[in-house]
Amino acid sequence: MEIVFLAFILMLSIFLGFELINKVPATLHTPLMSGSNAISGITLVGALTSAGAEHAVLSTILGTIAVTMATINVIGGYMVTDRMLAMFKKKGSAK
Amino acid sequence: MGIELLVNLSYVAAAVLFIFGLKMLGSPATARKGNLVSALGMFIAVVITLLDQSIIDYKWIIAGVVVGGLIGALVARRVEMTGMPEMVALFNGFGGVASLFVGWAALYGFEATTFELITIVLSILIGGVTFSGSMVAWGKLSERISGKAMVFSGQRIFNILLIIAIIAASVMFTISTGPATSIYLYVVIGLSLLLGIMLVIPIGGADMPVVISLLNSYSGLAACAAGIAINNIILIVAGALVGASGIILTQIMCKAMNRSLSNVLFSGFSAVSAGGAAAKIEGEAKAMTAEDAYYVLEAAASVVIVPGYGMAVAQAQHVVKELQELLEKNGAEVVYAIHPVAGRMPGHMNVLLAEADVSYDLLLEMDAINPRMDTFDVAIVIGANDVVNPAAREMEGSPIYGMPVINVDMARNVFVMKRSMASGFAGIDNPLFFKENTRMLFGDAKEMLGNIIKAFS
Numbered sequence: 001m002e003i004v005f006l007a008f009i010l011m012l013s014i015f016l017g018f019e020l021i022n023k024v025p026a027t028l029h030t031p032l033m034s035g036s037n038a039i040s041g042i043t044l045v046g047a048l049t050s051a052g053a054e055h056a057v058l059s060t061i062l063g064t065i066a067v068t069m070a071t072i073n074v075i076g077g078y079m080v081t082d083r084m085l086a087m088f089k090k091k092g093s094a095k
Numbered sequence: 096m097g098i099e100l101l102v103n104l105s106y107v108a109a110a111v112l113f114i115f116g117l118k119m120l121g122s123p124a125t126a127r128k129g130n131l132v133s134a135l136g137m138f139i140a141v142v143i144t145l146l147d148q149s150i151i152d153y154k155w156i157i158a159g160v161v162v163g164g165l166i167g168a169l170v171a172r173r174v175e176m177t178g179m180p181e182m183v184a185l186f187n188g189f190g191g192v193a194s195l196f197v198g199w200a201a202l203y204g205f206e207a208t209t210f211e212l213i214t215i216v217l218s219i220l221i222g223g224v225t226f227s228g229s230m231v232a233w234g235k236l237s238e239r240i241s242g243k244a245m246v247f248s249g250q251r252i253f254n255i256l257l258i259i260a261i262i263a264a265s266v267m268f269t270i271s272t273g274p275a276t277s278i279y280l281y282v283v284i285g286l287s288l289l290l291g292i293m294l295v296i297p298i299g300g301a302d303m304p305v306v307i308s309l310l311n312s313y314s315g316l317a318a319c320a321a322g323i324a325i326n327n328i329i330l331i332v333a334g335a336l337v338g339a340s341g342i343i344l345t346q347i348m349c350k351a352m353n354r355s356l357s358n359v360l361f362s363g364f365s366a367v368s369a370g371g372a373a374a375k376i377e378g379e380a381k382a383m384t385a386e387d388a389y390y391v392l393e394a395a396a397s398v399v400i401v402p403g404y405g406m407a408v409a410q411a412q413h414v415v416k417e418l419q420e421l422l423e424k425n426g427a428e429v430v431y432a433i434h435p436v437a438g439r440m441p442g443h444m445n446v447l448l449a450e451a452d453v454s455y456d457l458l459l460e461m462d463a464i465n466p467r468m469d470t471f472d473v474a475i476v477i478g479a480n481d482v483v484n485p486a487a488r489e490m491e492g493s494p495i496y497g498m499p500v501i502n503v504d505m506a507r508n509v510f511v512m513k514r515s516m517a518s519g520f521a522g523i524d525n526p527l528f529f530k531e532n533t534r535m536l537f538g539d540a541k542e543m544l545g546n547i548i549k550a551f552s
Contacts, residue, residue, distance in 0.1 A: 003210065006323055006331060013332045017339025020117045026435055027455050029344060029442030032120050033311050034183050035130050036340045039113055040314040041186075042137065042333040043193040045144045046325050050200035051159060052150030059203035064155040066196035069189040071163025072170070074141075077186055078134040079171035084179070085127040087449040090456055 031084045038077025044070035098146055105143040106329040112136030113333055117340070123455050140329050176450045177407045180439040181236035184229050184307055187314045191225025194218050194317035195284070201324050202280070211324060212269040216283060218320035220261065223287030224294065225313040231295040232306050236439055244299035254293055261286045294360065301481055303439045305348045305359045312341020344441050351435035351461075353487075353498040383534035385546030388510055392547065395472035395508075397428040399464065401501055402444045403437050405478010405513065409540040412451040415477065418544055419453065421551045427472075430457050432464040432501050434482035465502050474506035476527075477540050478513070484525045509533040512540045 024032050047070050051063030113136045119129025150156070174182045198218030201207070207215065234240040264286060268279035298306050315337025322330025349356050392398065400419070406412060419429045431453065437444045445458055468474070476483050479501075486493040487500045503509050504527050511533060527533055536543050 002326075006326075006328075009328060009331055010319065010323075010335055013335035014339045016114065017117075017336040018343060020114065020121070020336070021340040021343045024121045025123075026347075026433065026442060026460055027445045027458055028120060028123060028126055029347075030179060030183075030440055030446045031126060031130070031442070032340065033308065033344065033441060034179070034186070035120055035133065036117070036337045037183060037186050037190065037311055037314065039117075039133060039137070039333050040190045040311075040318050040337040041193070042140065042330055043190060043197055043318045043321055044137075045140050046197040046318075046321050046327055046330055047159075047193055047200075048141070048144050048156055049147055049149055049325070050197060051155045052147075052152050054152050055200075056203040059200040060152075060155055062196040062200040064159045066193040066200065067156055067159030068163040068166075069196070070193035071160050072167040073186050073190045073193065074137055074167070075164045076167030076171040076182075078130060078137070079168055080174060080179075080182065081130045082127065083171065084176070084446055084449070085130055087176075087446070087452075088123045088126065088455055089449070089452065090123070090454050 027088070031081050031088075034077055034084065035081040038074055038081060041070045041073035041077060044074055102143050102146060103328070105139055109136040109140040109143075109329055110332045112139070113336060117336060176447055177410060178237070179446060180303065180307060180443060181233050183440060184233040184236055184310065187307075187310045188226045188229030188233065190314040191222045191229060191310075191317050193222070194314070194321040195222030195226060197321040198222060198324050199280070199284075201321075209269055214320060214324040216265045216268055218317060218324045219280075219283060220265065220287045221313055221317040221320050223284055224291040225310060225317050227288040227291030228295045228306075228313070229291075229310050231292050232303065232310060235295075235300065236303060242300035242303075244302075245296040250293075250297060254290075257286060257290055257293060261290060298359065300439070301436070302352075302359050304436045304441050304443075305345055305352070305356070307440045308341050308344035308348055309356075309360075310341075312338050312345060315339075315341055348436055348441060351499060353495075380528045380535050381533070382537055383510070385536065385543055386550055388534070388536060389547050389550035391508055391510075392422065392427075392473060393425065393551070395422070395427050397471045398422055398473045398475065399430050399432050399468070399471045399503075399506065401432045401434075401437075401474060401476045401479050401483055401503055402448070403434075403477065403479020403482060404439060404443075405480075405540055407438055407443065407447055407478070409478060411477060411541040411544055412447040412453075414541050414544040414548065415448070416451040416453050417548055421548060425551075430459050430464070432461065432474075432503075433458050434461055434479070434501050437479055437482050461499060461501050465505075468502045468505040469507075471506040473508045473510060474503040476503055476509065476511045476513075477544075480513070480525055483527060485530075486524070486526050489526070503527065504530050504533070507532060510536055512536045512538075512543050514539065 047063055047066035050059050051067045113133050116129045116133025119125040198215045201215050235242045264279050264282040315334045319331050319334025422429050433444050483501050483503045485504045487495045487498040509532055
């Protein structure tokens, strides 16, 4: 039953993703990519549990590397997206 | 039970914030806020996860977060806007390797069922391909390795064998027991890294926008697979959202090049053009000086600027903006025409022009500009080549025949700024350079524009 449940969530999220992104104008494609890239750093959540659980030395090491990498992805991704989006201005708005 | 419920409820909240964030990214006016909303979702998800009862030791978590946070912040602050494509590729790779390790680490700590083993191997596989593929893409974009398509004979057969080997090793991994399991695991990791490399090396510079979008999608799918492996719903939802968005961008890029995804992935341009080369281009390219260009521009009432990767290389976006202001002061209408695959990633040109403070409502998409191209006095092509190549319309044998292009040759005058007569990344001759109404301005785009601006003042 759990498999069915996960499959449902997966399917709905994919359709939702299609709907959301289809409407994004070409101008914003780069920030969209780096922004969604930051979201994919959500692996961090999974990495936290493996780094802190102390199941085995190897899993702690793997978890710690994963935490580091995913944090780079998350922090870097959001910051750079913000930097980019701050530059998008329309004529007339203040410099 | 109480904490677990709280964790899961806050995951729902995080998912809602991600969805709203992505929705707000759909309009330039709300995009910045949207990014913050999505960041807030991430923050909630991470903080709440720290309450998880299976976490007993925080020191490694803190170490990882501090190191990763510092590196991420530093890179994000220092990267040049022109370096954005390779940075996105690099971050993609980090996301991929994180998913690989999360899947791997999930092997320890509990007895995995066969279904869980399948999901673990999937997350390792997708994570590995994302990582090594992104690293190759990063190398190509930052020109650490050749940006050309690397094709060798037997590549397709090799790749098919590789995929069969991966499937075999994955199956063996899920059904074997004891020490043999870890051997198969290492084989799967090694082969998936190899596959990532093999998938990206045959793809040339001009196709990079497709590859980056696709790898972006993979990094989401990797997170999604890791989520199924460790039974974490927020990973599944967020990963699937990103996966879907990457696939859409990939589709848009492919459509803009009139090629199917499999055509981009499996055949470099070189393979296609072997059968082409039907018509010979005749005529002579006519060069012109910056001063002559000034006289024409001074008299022009409407100008369209078509930027390409060359503008990024020359860092010419600020001079372009300067020229735009001078022309506008002179009473001319100035707009920009942006081809969907101009540059090295989707929306690359838009970001550069935004950096130079160009208003985004002046940036027109191809379909908006082409119908009225013949009303423009001057079209200035800055470092673009394939996306303005009329061969796509006129020469049936050309490898890019059928690709939608910006029809600059329809404008009354065309100025092409280019370093030399060399062909574009696709390696195709461009009949535009030999047209009656085309003039070539050879040299560095930034310098050339500077000379024209000097003539104005």
